Amino acid sequence: MTSQANIGKKPQINHTNPLARTLLEKLDYDQLTNCMRCGFCLPACPTFRETGVEPESPRGRIALMKAVADGLMEPDDRFRDQMNHCLGCRACEPVCPADVKYGQLIEQARDAIEDHPVHSIPVKGMRKLFFKGVFPHRKRLKTLGRTLKFYQKSGLQRVARGTGVMRLFPKHLRDMERILPDATADGVVEQLGTVYPAKGTPIARVALFRGCIMDVMFAGTNVNTVKLLSKAGFEVVIPPEQVCCGALHAHSGELELARDMARINVRVFKELDVDYIVSNAGGCGALLVEYDHLLHEDETWKEQAAWFASRVVDISKLLVEHGRLPAFSESTTSTEPVVVTYQDSCHLRNVMRSGAAPRQLISQVPNVSFQEMREADRCCGSAGIYNVTQPEMAGQILEHKMENVNATGARYLLTSNPGCLLQMKLGVEQHGCSETMEVKHVVDFLYERMNERNA
Numbered sequence: 183m184t185s186q187a188n189i190g191k192k193p194q195i196n197h198t199n200p201l202a203r204t205l206l207e208k209l210d211y212d213q214l215t216n217c218m219r220c221g222f223c224l225p226a227c228p229t230f231r232e233t234g235v236e237p238e239s240p241r242g243r244i245a246l247m248k249a250v251a252d253g254l255m256e257p258d259d260r261f262r263d264q265m266n267h268c269l270g271c272r273a274c275e276p277v278c279p280a281d282v283k284y285g286q287l288i289e290q291a292r293d294a295i296e297d298h299p300v301h302s303i304p305v306k307g308m309r310k311l312f313f314k315g316v317f318p319h320r321k322r323l324k325t326l327g328r329t330l331k332f333y334q335k336s337g338l339q340r341v342a343r344g345t346g347v348m349r350l351f352p353k354h355l356r357d358m359e360r361i362l363p364d365a366t367a368d369g370v371v372e373q374l375g376t377v378y379p380a381k382g383t384p385i386a387r388v389a390l391f392r393g394c395i396m397d398v399m400f401a402g403t404n405v406n407t408v409k410l411l412s413k414a415g416f417e418v419v420i421p422p423e424q425v426c427c428g429a430l431h432a433h434s435g436e437l438e439l440a441r442d443m444a445r446i447n448v449r450v451f452k453e454l455d456v457d458y459i460v461s462n463a464g465g466c467g468a469l470l471v472e473y474d475h476l477l478h479e480d481e482t483w484k485e486q487a488a489w490f491a492s493r494v495v496d497i498s499k500l501l502v503e504h505g506r507l508p509a510f511s512e513s514t515t516s517t518e519p520v521v522v523t524y525q526d527s528c529h530l531r532n533v534m535r536s537g538a539a540p541r542q543l544i545s546q547v548p549n550v551s552f553q554e555m556r557e558a559d560r561c562c563g564s565a566g567i568y569n570v571t572q573p574e575m576a577g578q579i580l581e582h583k584m585e586n587v588n589a590t591g592a593r594y595l596l597t598s599n600p601g602c603l604l605q606m607k608l609g610v611e612q613h614g615c616s617e618t619m620e621v622k623h624v625v626d627f628l629y630e631r632m633n634e635r636n637a
Contacts (some may be wrong), residue, residue, distance in 0.1 A: 193252055201257045204294040205250050206422070213247045213287050216280045216626075217241060220289045222431040223274035223284075228561045228579050229267055231483040240274040240284045247291055262300070265291045267575065269568055270433050271528035271561040272468075276535075285533070286475065289432050290520040296435030297597050317394050318443055327398035330365035335516060361561075361607040362399065369397035370404035371422050378408050385504060386417035386457040388549050391447075391494075393466050393600075394426040400600050406629035407462045407598055413632060414505035425449045432476070433566050444473050445483055448490045458500055459493045464527025467534050472493045491505040496530055497625060498539035498598065509548045509611040510631040519551035525606055526581075527599035540598055540624045547631050548585055553590040564605035576605075584609040587594035587619075595625045 192211040199204040206462045224230050230239035237246060238377040243264060265288065272285040301309065316322045333339050349357045370392050387395040388411060392404050408418045424447055428440030439560055444624050447470075461467030469476070471494040501507060523545055531537035537559065545552050563569055563579035587595060587609065595610065597603050600623070607621045 192467055195251075195253045197253060199256055199537050201294065202250050202253070203296050205257065205279050205291065207249065208253055208290045208294045211248055211251065211284060211532070213283050214244060214251065216282045217244045217248075218280050218379055219245070219425060221311065222277045222279060222281060223547055226271070226273040226277045226614040228271060228563075229575060232575065232578050238267065243291075244282070244284070244287060247287060255433045257295075257580075259300070262295055262580075265295060267572060269528075269561050269565040269579075271558065272532040272563060273528060273561065276532055277595045281459075288434060289435075289437060292433070292435035293437040294435075307530055309434070309436075313439060317430065318349060318439070320342075320422075320425065323394050323426075324367040324369070324602050327365045327369075330362075330369035330398070331367065331616045333416075334362075334364060345627070349510060352573070354569070354577070357608055357612070358570070358604070359612055361604060363604075364399055366401050370408060371420050372596075373401070373405050374408055376420050376422060377413050378418040378420070380415050381413050382506070384417045385506060387419065388416045388500070389451055389453075389454050389598050391424065391427065391459055391461045391470060392420060393461075393463050396463050396466070396600055400603075401622065403462060403600075403623045404533060407414070407460070410498065410501070410625060410632065411460065411505075413508045414501050416500075416505070418453055418456075419456060420456060421450045422598060427466040427469050428476075429465050432469055433628045440469070441476055441480070444476050444487065445480075445589070448473060448477070448486050451490055451493075452486050456493065458495050458504075459490065460495060460500055461496050461534070462497045462598070462623070463529030464496070464534065465601055467496050468529030468532075471534055474615055496532075496534055496536045496539065496598070498543055499534075499536040501543050502539040507546065508541075508632045510566060510628065520594065521551050521553050522547075522594045522596060522627075523553045523555045523587065523589065523590040523596045524558060525555065525562060525587070525602055527597060527602050528559075528561050528565070530561055530598050540596070543628055544596065546626065547628070552590050555590050555591055555592075556586040558586075562602050562605045562609070564599075564601035566601060569601075570603055580609045584613050588613065590617060594627060595619055595621045596627050597623050608627040608636060 219241055236242040242448045246261055246264060250257045268288050270288060273283050297509055316326060379541035390408060396402055411418050427441050428443040432440040461470055471491050474488040475489040477483045524541055561579060562583050563576035595606055597606060603623055604619055610616050610621055611618050
């Protein structure tokens with residue numbers, strides 16, 4: 183019989199397989215053994231719901247991880263595929279009675295896998311280019327924005343589509359190219375400066391986490407975020423030295439790169455001495471709020487990381503709980519209420535636990551009929567770059583999501599994360615309802631209503 187003292191203790195196994203050794207070293211064995219195999223996670227998991235296959239569930243993937251760590255199976259290509267097939271939406275965590283930190287386990291597993299990569303040369307090149315060459319560097323992100331803007335505005339985009347050049351790319355990439363928003367090299371700092379004063383008596387001093395892709399593809403949303411915060415009574419500081427949050431790196435098995443960027447951000451924001459660090463992207467916020475875990479083994483940084491994580495908050499929650507909300511004007515001149523629905527950002531809901539605040543704000547806009555979408559908390563299939571790396575599964579999930587979206591009859595489909603917004607725009611485009619339904623970030627929707635009368 184196993185003694186209580188040995189529960190959760192890592193087995194002493196001299197693995198001959200290098201990946202198995204790395205998995206045993208990096209996996210949190212306590213979390214592996216905390217899983218009770220109860221199955222509460224099964225109906226919450228999008229990939230299990232699509233396939234009905236046990237290894238496509240959190241419980242199944244944890245069992246695979248533990249089997250490899252315990253020396254009961256070899257981590258072959260099917261094991262790698264199963265780890266990468268997870269969306270990382272973490273819908274399993276709120277329903278887990280044992281509070282298993284599945285998100286941390288899947289990131290640890292992917293980190294181990296990337297220590298022994300088997301990618302093709304083109305994939306290796308793309309990972310190196312973006313994960314190491316672009317995302318950690320603000321100037322290179324600005325160059326990316328400038329290049330995309332030139333492509334979109336110079337006529338090259340029209341030529342590429344008209345001549346059939348885009349047919350050289352896979353269909354899912356062609357589809358994504360069609361719905362990309364206008365890019366820019368002028369982010370929120372370039373447009374508003376590094377300090378933006380509060381309207382009226384300041385409630386608090388906050389710092390905006392502007393993100394990387396967010397500030398290139400959705401710079402307007404960042405600008406609206408600052409102005410909305412200002413109107414609600416917050417002085418906003420935007421440190422230009424901040425870098426990418428590292429979420430895409432952490433989800434893709436590049437944990438050490440994520441830690442490097444976390445250290446930079448912790449240092450930059452700690453010097454500001456702010457009351458809150460505001461995120462307007464659920465995917466970014468979910469990693470920012472876990473910087474304390476990301477750096478918990480780093481004696482030099484763990485205390486400062488805990489300070490940072492304790493101050494991270496989504497803009498909707500900050501406005502609802504601490505803001506001086508402006509009076510929103512009506513969203514339409516029609517006497518009929520405009521129907522609005524909301525798609526949850528998985529990480530905002532499941533990690534930051536801030537699913538109620540956006541709904542409260544939407545409901546405060548006059549002449550809005552808020553229609554709760556069926557399974558609004560179910561992942562849309564975006565999941566960072568999942569819709570690029572796993573287009574088939576992402577497409578299946580999006581198709582089911584659109585069935586629920588269309589059933590609401592909404593004029594506006596709102597969300598709180600740029601990846602979700604693009605994925606939902608893709609779904610609306612594919613279903614031919616872009617003329618009757620508009621996809622927006624909740625911040626943009628609120629700011630536009632505020633701006634009509636009292637910005």
